[in-house]
Amino acid sequence: MSFIEMKNICKKYAGAEKNSVTDFNLNVEEKEFIAFVGPSGCGKSTTLRMIAGFEDITSGELKIGGKVMNETAPRDRGIAMVFQNYALYPHMTVEKNISYGLKNMKVPADEIKKKVDWAVKILGLEEYRKRKPKNLSGGQRQRVALGRAIVKNQKVFLMDEPLSNLDAKLRVSMRNEISKLHRELGSTTIYVTHDQVEAMTMADRIVIMKDGIVQQVGKPMELYERPVNKFVAGFIGSPQMNFYDVTVKGNTVMFADGSKINLPENIITRLNGKKDGLILGIRGEDIKLDSQNLDLYKDSIQHSVVENTEVMGNENNLYFTFGGVNTVARVSKYEISQVGDGIDFVFSPARIHFFDKETEESIF
């Protein structure tokens, strides 16, 4: 038995034509950190809010700790939540915000004080205890929201895009703080984000959604290495995976612009004889420009001209046209080229993905 069990959960908003969430199935183990990720409007918040109890579950079953929770009031579900816009009580000080729930739970005053002391300490809010939210920065407000959640000792943390209002740098540091907090407290966490980087870096397992339907559930590297369809392959990873319409003839893959690459027999056989209606996918870092790889696959060397570059030192992206589409290759600092330079490259054969063009399902 898992700690949180969701069976065929559907949500149809009153007046809506179709489901916002369809047949959501997930088992979450105790202490797990789960991320719901997907583009805006895919139903992440709706699902989270059904778990919290702020939205009715249209059909399906939600169990927390073995108990069916469909009809249970939010406060009795043993959850704490961090909201996207913090949802702090504007007229209360930091301290009061954090202790408000404990006070309502009739926790003795000395214990409340201990808890608040602990929370402001680990969140670095000691100096701000007496301040009101309006006199805090975005990052500090987010910490107060976290503080309010952690003092209550709830088993489950729900977070809905908690970092999306922060600037990029703060987001990275808060990401680490939330991960650290999760390791220290060990509360089961469900974290909603539209940012695949957040999901990849923080989660034990990722649930990736599209149009209200779960596409794939898995560990970050599973999703990265073995996406079940083109959507997952394209959503996870940055820069995005390159996709090409291709046909296969013998051991040769033919691109729309007439380019050809040869693949080893053992890879071609995995296509099970499928010859057209194929999409080839390859990640930027699996397009190789170094001499060793060029040497290794010299019968499939391709040429193009760099059209744009993104040089960041550790991450360097070269943009060019290949196979009739825009392509990005991620290269080491030794292979940085200038715009207008001609480049030679090969696809690392073992790293190539194939998708069925019609269903967009992954073949491998």
Next chain:
Amino acid sequence: MKTKAKKISGWILTVFMLIMSLFFLFPVVWMLANSFKGDALITADMNSAAAFIPPALNGSFFDNYITIIKDTSFLRYMVNTLFYAAILIVLGIVVNGLAGYALAKIKFPFADKWLLIIMMLMIIPSETIITINFLTIAKLGLLNNIIGYVLPMIVNPFNIFLFRQVFVSLPDDVYEAAQLDYCSPIKYFFTMVLPMSKTVVATVSVFTFLGVWNDYLWPSLVFTSSDLLTAQIGLNSITSNDNTTMGQTLAVITMITIPVIIIYSLFSKQIVEGVVSTGSKEG
């Protein structure tokens, strides 16, 4: 950096407003100055600038006020009125506030139609329903009774609308957070919604106070017992008494004006903000 043209137009505006405020201040200053004078002095000063200057501070300076306080029940009426205003402020905030909250945040059948009806009620002048209210209160045997006076005054469609407009813009996630903090809906209203909406609470309180303080018709219908009368009724009976001097009349008018001036000067910001916010915030 302000441009020169802007500076000049700012000055013109200031001077203009200064002149305008003098126009409004003159009668008040005149009233205040003469409220300390005997009738002979008032008449003597009438045609000179001395009409705007209080008399010298001597033993009889406060005579008019002392007479009013000693010989009439006016102070008592003022206290009565303050007391009624306090009751109506509290009840008005609770009742109209809860109604406004329901219209703003709670889903119930025909919520939009209810709002429309309440807005339509705003255009009905209270004078048109005062007879029926009087008959109802009389039938209930509540004449000369504070309850009878207060009951029909509690609900105020305009205040409901005011509350509703402000509460609509309160974020829903704060309510959700409060639910997870074991805050009941009623507790949420009193400990979160009202404190988060201080401006509208202040506005409604001020409007309620001014309404009660300035009302003449309704209390004069409900109350006949002199223990319960309000300041406006007291003012009327004092000023229409032939034995009252002009100085005493001005003293009693000054007394009844003071609370209003205090309220306006304390809450002018809230009054303006309250009215502006209800108009400009989208609903």
